[in-house]
Amino acid sequence: MSQLWWFGLVFVVFHCRNAIDSSLFKQWLHNLQSEIGILADGTLALRQVLIQGVDMFGKRIGFLKFKADIYKPVPGIVFARGPAVTVLILLESDGETYAVLTEQARVPTGRIILELPTGMLDDDKGDFVGTAVREASLSLSLSLQFSS
Known part of the structure; x- marks a missing residue:
């Protein structure tokens, strides 16, 4: 013991x-x-x-x-x-603009919350673009390339 x-x-x-x-x-x-x-x-x-x-x-x-x-x-x-990035993806259709959101389970509230795709940086070096691409790809099941 x-x-x-x-x-x-x-x-x-x-x-x-x-x-x-x-x-x-x-x-x-x-x-x-x-x-x-x-x-x-x-x-x-x-x-x-x-x-x-x-x-x-x-x-x-x-x-x-x-x-x-x-x-x-x-x-x-x-x-x-730590530092994090949020991705704002806007889609236009028939003159209307829409923000793409992802559903996230948030245990403290006991609910599913609609949020912008967000992710924490892997370190303090500040790879914002790489983190943004990774989070948009993971959260939204998109196939994004770093160059796009």
């Missing part, structure tokens, strides 16, 4: 360290401290951050959930995610 707990603790420490070192967390911290950030005028202060969840997409952090303890009480639960 203690070995299982020990491995669980190592797992938690590993993911918390990854979370703190991630570009998602660093960008959030930078935003707080920037000229227009909520800490800029000194009326609020960050006391602590509680890492609540880390979802890995392979070797990179896909989603990061943490709670920020801010000195002056303000809502402080944060759900950070």
Whole structure:
């Protein structure tokens, strides 16, 4: 039993360290401290951050959930995610313009939601076009080529 707990603790420490070192967390911290950030005028202060969840997409952090303890009480639960692209495909027919949507199951709402095809970038390098082509192809069952 203690070995299982020990491995669980190592797992938690590993993911918390990854979370703190991630570009998602660093960008959030930078935003707080920037000229227009909520800490800029000194009326609020960050006391602590509680890492609540880390979802890995392979070797990179896909989603990061943490709670920020801010000195002056303000809502402080944060759900950070990496950069993403959304594809807007417009079709014209008989003088009308239509946006192409995809159905997505969204468990938190318990519903199927109509959305624009959206996907997260695989890394911080910013391959927006490649990600857009991949997501449109997957979400809409289209055969798209990078050149188109």
